[in-house]
Amino acid sequence: MNKNNILEIKHFSVSVSEISVVNDISLSVEAGSVHVIMGPNGSGKSSFAYALAGHPSYVITQGSAYINGIDFSSLAVNERAQQGLFLAFQNPCEIPGVSVSSFLRQAYMAIKNTHISVGDFNTMLLMRCGQLGIDESFIARGLNEGFSGGEKKRLEILQLLILQPAIAVLDEIDSGLDIDALKVVCAGIAIAQKENPLLSLIIITHYQRILRYINPDHVHIMNNGLIIASGGSELVDTLEAEGYEAFKNDAQR
Amino acid sequence: MDNILNGSMRCAEIYTTEQAIYYITDDDNAVYTDTCIVAENEQRVYILVARDGCVAKNIDLTFIVEKSASLRVELLVAHADATIFLRCIMRGESSHAVINGVYILGKNHKMTISTVQHHEAAHTKSNLIIKGVADGNAQVTYSGMVRVEKEARCSISCQDHKAMLLSENARVVSIPSLEVLTNDVHCFHGSAIGAFEQEKLFYAASRGIGQEIIKRLLLQAFFAHLFKNKTMNSLLEGLL
Amino acid sequence: MTHNDKDTLQSYIFRTKKGLNRDIVIQISEQKNEPSWMIDFRLKALSIFEEKPMPSWGADLKDLDPDDIFYYVKPLESQHTTWDDVPERIKTTFEKLGIPQAEQKFLAGVGAQFESEMIYKNLKKRWADQGVLFMDMSTALREHEALVKKYFSTIIPPHDNKFAALNSAVWSGGSFVYVPAGVRIDMPLQAYFRIDASQMGQFERTLIIAEPGSFVEYVEGCSAPIYKKNSLHSAVVELIAHENAHIRYITIQNWSNNIYNLVTKRAVAYKNAHVEWVDGNFGSKVTMKYPCIVLKEPGAKGSIISLAVAGKGQHQDSGGKIIHCAPHTRSHIVAKSMSKEGGRSTYRGLLKVIKGAHNVHSRVQCDALIFDDESRTDTYPTIDIRENNGDIGHEASVSKVSDEQLFYLMSRGLNEQSARALIVNGFIDAFVQLLPMEYAVEINRLIAMEMEDSIG
Numbered sequence: 001m002n003k004n005n006i007l008e009i010k011h012f013s014v015s016v017s018e019i020s021v022v023n024d025i026s027l028s029v030e031a032g033s034v035h036v037i038m039g040p041n042g043s044g045k046s047s048f049a050y051a052l053a054g055h056p057s058y059v060i061t062q063g064s065a066y067i068n069g070i071d072f073s074s075l076a077v078n079e080r081a082q083q084g085l086f087l088a089f090q091n092p093c094e095i096p097g098v099s100v101s102s103f104l105r106q107a108y109m110a111i112k113n114t115h116i117s118v119g120d121f122n123t124m125l126l127m128r129c130g131q132l133g134i135d136e137s138f139i140a141r142g143l144n145e146g147f148s149g150g151e152k153k154r155l156e157i158l159q160l161l162i163l164q165p166a167i168a169v170l171d172e173i174d175s176g177l178d179i180d181a182l183k184v185v186c187a188g189i190a191i192a193q194k195e196n197p198l199l200s201l202i203i204i205t206h207y208q209r210i211l212r213y214i215n216p217d218h219v220h221i222m223n224n225g226l227i228i229a230s231g232g233s234e235l236v237d238t239l240e241a242e243g244y245e246a247f248k249n250d251a252q253r
Numbered sequence: 254m255d256n257i258l259n260g261s262m263r264c265a266e267i268y269t270t271e272q273a274i275y276y277i278t279d280d281d282n283a284v285y286t287d288t289c290i291v292a293e294n295e296q297r298v299y300i301l302v303a304r305d306g307c308v309a310k311n312i313d314l315t316f317i318v319e320k321s322a323s324l325r326v327e328l329l330v331a332h333a334d335a336t337i338f339l340r341c342i343m344r345g346e347s348s349h350a351v352i353n354g355v356y357i358l359g360k361n362h363k364m365t366i367s368t369v370q371h372h373e374a375a376h377t378k379s380n381l382i383i384k385g386v387a388d389g390n391a392q393v394t395y396s397g398m399v400r401v402e403k404e405a406r407c408s409i410s411c412q413d414h415k416a417m418l419l420s421e422n423a424r425v426v427s428i429p430s431l432e433v434l435t436n437d438v439h440c441f442h443g444s445a446i447g448a449f450e451q452e453k454l455f456y457a458a459s460r461g462i463g464q465e466i467i468k469r470l471l472l473q474a475f476f477a478h479l480f481k482n483k484t485m486n487s488l489l490e491g492l493l
Numbered sequence: 494m495t496h497n498d499k500d501t502l503q504s505y506i507f508r509t510k511k512g513l514n515r516d517i518v519i520q521i522s523e524q525k526n527e528p529s530w531m532i533d534f535r536l537k538a539l540s541i542f543e544e545k546p547m548p549s550w551g552a553d554l555k556d557l558d559p560d561d562i563f564y565y566v567k568p569l570e571s572q573h574t575t576w577d578d579v580p581e582r583i584k585t586t587f588e589k590l591g592i593p594q595a596e597q598k599f600l601a602g603v604g605a606q607f608e609s610e611m612i613y614k615n616l617k618k619r620w621a622d623q624g625v626l627f628m629d630m631s632t633a634l635r636e637h638e639a640l641v642k643k644y645f646s647t648i649i650p651p652h653d654n655k656f657a658a659l660n661s662a663v664w665s666g667g668s669f670v671y672v673p674a675g676v677r678i679d680m681p682l683q684a685y686f687r688i689d690a691s692q693m694g695q696f697e698r699t700l701i702i703a704e705p706g707s708f709v710e711y712v713e714g715c716s717a718p719i720y721k722k723n724s725l726h727s728a729v730v731e732l733i734a735h736e737n738a739h740i741r742y743i744t745i746q747n748w749s750n751n752i753y754n755l756v757t758k759r760a761v762a763y764k765n766a767h768v769e770w771v772d773g774n775f776g777s778k779v780t781m782k783y784p785c786i787v788l789k790e791p792g793a794k795g796s797i798i799s800l801a802v803a804g805k806g807q808h809q810d811s812g813g814k815i816i817h818c819a820p821h822t823r824s825h826i827v828a829k830s831m832s833k834e835g836g837r838s839t840y841r842g843l844l845k846v847i848k849g850a851h852n853v854h855s856r857v858q859c860d861a862l863i864f865d866d867e868s869r870t871d872t873y874p875t876i877d878i879r880e881n882n883g884d885i886g887h888e889a890s891v892s893k894v895s896d897e898q899l900f901y902l903m904s905r906g907l908n909e910q911s912a913r914a915l916i917v918n919g920f921i922d923a924f925v926q927l928l929p930m931e932y933a934v935e936i937n938r939l940i941a942m943e944m945e946d947s948i949g
Binding site for chain 2: 848861863864865866868869870871872873874875876877878879880881882883884885886887888889890891892893
Binding site: 054078080082086098 | 905
């Protein structure tokens with residue numbers, strides 16, 4: 001196994017409610033690289049992300065995954081996070097009554113395995129809010145409580161900057177965002193990359209839009225739970241010209 | 254079906270078509286008690302109408318929904334006195350029930366509706382919505398019980414009662430109850446009682462729209478999408 | 494058992510007999526040197542208590558035998574349980590909550606007063622300077638008879654219910670608070686400071702009068718479990734908020750789980766007045782308590798925020814009642830409950846809008862968290878609206894700690910226990926926010942302990 005690979009996935013298959021959603025995927029992610037996974041609705045992209053993070057409904061029926069050289073299957077959800085995995089959710093849930101700041105401080109302490117005072121943490125948090133153009137009042141609000149789609153995505157990126165993972169899986173971070181909101185999100189990602197050049201990204205998306213701001217090293221097209229094409233950013237050009245049909249037909253040949 | 258619509262059917266009728274089982278009455282002494290079983294994998298629709306001068310002394314129906322079956326009940330009480338008891342028991346796993354009701358009452362009408370959504374098995378769902386308007390001296394009492402037994406894991410239950418009081422003397426009492434004996438559930442109930450929103454009435458008036466017209470539009474919006482059955486929707490339209 | 498303890502136990506038994514009768518009631522009144530109208534009041538209440546049947550609704554009271562109870566034990570003696578008698582679980586709780594040794598003994602009913610007497614003397618002077626009266630009920634009856642007589646039992650008459658009648662007959666201890674017009678008391682009055690030994694008595698009677706424009710926050714009870722041998726507690730609390738006055742009454746109850754805690758609490762809010770009941774129910778075997786607010790004049794506002802935790806063998810049967818008697822009144826009820834390890838929590842509520850009370854705004858929200866399928870939760874609200882021009886909403890939900898929320902928090906590095914604890918903290922937040930800070934800290938610790946126990 002290549003020691004530069006932060007993530008190694010081999011013949012990974014996942015099912016949910018006994019229906020197979022990911023079939024035999026293999027993927028190697030080098031430290032510092034950007035992978036993009038695209039595909040139509042129902043292709044299994046999000047299922048793949050959820051299974052990586054360890055969602056209890058997603059059962060790994062075959063294959064293995066290694067993060068930092070450690071076999072996933074032995075790790076609980078929070079342990080995967082502590083090993084450096086971060087998942088930005090497509091639809092983050094609300095946790096009423098738990099403020100953004102207290103939640104993030106708990107997460108920070110768990111992942112960095114350290115203690116930090118409320119004052120010091122809030123100072124850091126407000127600095128990050130400033131970087132993302134997020135108003136100070138944000139941090140006292142209940143976690144995702146009453147947040148708009150754009151606000152939820154911004155909070156996911158705020159978490160990315162605070163928790164400083166080794167590999168971040170961004171599940172449709174661009175969906176539902178207008179141009180300005182998308183720019184803020186991408187700027188946040190850029191900051192994260194700059195602060196940690198070894199940060200690896202797996203960006204899951206339908207649309208080519210986000211790729212105007214982030215340069216991918218590898219592009220994969222998924223359909224029916226399989227990766228049906230892999231390559232560089234030239235795949236995106238083909239996608240733009242011919243749609244997913246082009247790849248589906250190729251796969252069938 | 255024309256007879257139902259044009260009101261020439263004067264007494265209680267039980268009418269079965271491919272789509273549904275109808276019970277429609279404007280009898281001044283209607284009594285109808287029945288236990289209906291929706292067998293495994295079946296889908297059934299029941300339509301209940303009490304209207305125009307009817308005195309439904311006792312409509313008492315128990316529905317038992319078996320495994321993977323689904324039940325839909327649509328109820329309309331319009332300008333009638335009624336005492337109605339609907340009990341829906343989700344006995345089989347993955348059974349599903351939807352109960353939607355409308356009442357439109359005025360003058361001195363009195364109506365009592367009691368409903369029970371009883372979840373006995375796992376993965377069951379029930380959804381109850383009752384919406385109504387009370388005008389004149391009408392009096393409405395709604396009591397709704399949702400009971401989820403210990404075996405009814407992964408069940409979802411919703412119950413919602415919304416009433417609009419249109420006159421000074423109208424009165425609504427709403428008693429929604431929940432009894433839950435297992436933790437793996439989602440249960441929700443709600444009751445809201447109010448009148449036409451002043452802001453909306455004022456805005457329409459400032460644009461020249463008459464109060465009567467806007468009230469009708471607001472009522473149509475209030476009751477929209479409750480009934481799937483065409484007959485019911487025609488009846489409702491005629492009333493608003 | 495030491496020689497002293499044995500003496501005490503004997504005098505304890507000698508003083509009282511079990512059961513209730515006229516003689517005991519008269520004895521109680523004479524001990525306190527009460528005026529004759531109070532003796533009459535007590536005796537009339539006794540007849541009412543004897544006539545009324547046990548309630549046919551609510552929690553299960555079949556194990557409660559009114560004849561098997563000591564109705565009056567002279568205050569000092571009621572404290573003399575030995576430290577050895579106090580159950581182990583309670584001693585451990587004290588330690589975990591960080592309560593010092595002397596306090597532990599006091600709370601368990603063993604020691605006598607301690608250093609807070611100094612604090613109390615200073616505060617007493619401060620209040621006296623403002624014209625505020627804060628003392629135990631019997632002292633108030635002796636020193637301010639006319640004032641007490643004007644309001645006593647005007648909100649909760651003895652025939653209100655069987656246990657109000659009982660309390661009316663045998664009441665002892667409890668607080669009397671009078672706040673003159675325009676006075677805003679800047680720190681919470683704590684029942685704790687009322688250093689008379691019977692402050693955690695069985696049949697407390699509390700009366701708070703807030704004159705126009707005044708403000709008082711009153712806190713009673715504590716999160717540390719109170720162990721008592723006597724198993725029936727039946728308190729009565731009456732609040733009167735005159736025009737523009739504001740009363741906030743906070744109760745934290747954590748009685749040991751052999752106790753039947755049956756309480757009648759009611760407030761009347763006059764024009765533009767504001768009454769808040771903040772109620773935390775953590776202990777007891779059975780609690781039946783439905784704080785009530787009567788919004789009597791236009792502009793009055795009422796809110797009831799409660800939290801009930803029902804663990805093994807417990808039934809918390811609580812809720813709130815609000816009656817809108819006048820137009821332009823507002824009410825708000827938030828009732829949160831948690832049921833675990835076979836516990837049962839029940840919400841019983843009444844929201845009533847009488848004819849003529851137009852432009853009423855009311856929101857009721859009941860949320861129940863149920864942890865396992867041994868436990869149970871019920872919600873029984875009644876909404877009775879007789880006026881068309883109002884905006885009334887009620888919502889209730891029941892669920893368990895959601896897997897989605899757990900997954901989200903764990904994916905950010907928290908282990909399962911911390912994730913659950915954080916979610917529960919969020920759930921009770923609406924309640925904890927309203928408590929004075931020291932209480933908030935204690936409650937959070939108490940909940941954390943409860944959670945630890947149940948996860949094991």
